[in-house]
Amino acid sequence: MANSTLLQDFETFFSKYQEVWNECNAEKMIKLLSPELAIRWTGPGTAVSDWGYEESKIGWAQAYEQYKGHKPKWHFNQLHITPANDKEVIAMFWLTFEMDGKVADVVKLFVQRFRKEGNDDWKLIREYCESIDPDHFVSNH
Template identity: 60%
Template sequence: MSAMITLMEDFQKFFMHYQNVWNSCNALEMNAFMSRDIAIRWAGPEASISDWGYEEAKDGWVEAYQQYEGQNPKWHFKDLHITPASENEVIATFCVTFEINGQLVDAAKLFVQRFRKEQNDEWTLMREYCEHLRSECIISRV
């Protein structure tokens, strides 16, 4: 049991860092968290679905940050559930809202991400699922 507690304590520290890097708008740092074998599925509005691998995800961070350059973007995270999935993997479920130039954007996303702690003690994002939500569903809770 103590190994799982240690894993979770380590993950919590990492996850705070991960969210700070996300808000730093540094695509290179965000891309460094991803496994080369990452599998990503985004379910968009109106039932659209996109599946991505490493290259698409890497390019996606670059494009997203370029799109918001100079607009003071900020993402707000609401952790819903974080649980160990194995002796070296953790699944994090969280919602994200977003603001540009201090104005909340009418959008929210639900993420389920699976991370693995590697032998070098670094955390790697293995899988991600994202679902678009109406912002009023979570705005008051973030």
């Protein structure tokens, strides 16, 4: 698949991915994860957490249950999307969060790698997330 076709296909998927994230439906979100998923989250401070597919399935279900009834909304500020190879794309974005209409003290930088599997399936295969102190966050976008 040529880079421009891959990117166009990914852009369509990435919009749907953001919608699914905001639907708070763990089953739909889990369908977008690869069984090979590897995740690293950092911060605040020097804390680092690593996990994979099974832990992520549990994490999505717990998070969505925790936010139920509080009208959660995640805001994606896309920084860059680029092909990594013929079947994979890397997306970088800031993520902020609100609950019950109030912006939470949460700012995260995500670098996610997705793989095209089959005709219509994109799966998240890797994720790196860095927590930012909201008091120090400056966005140029």
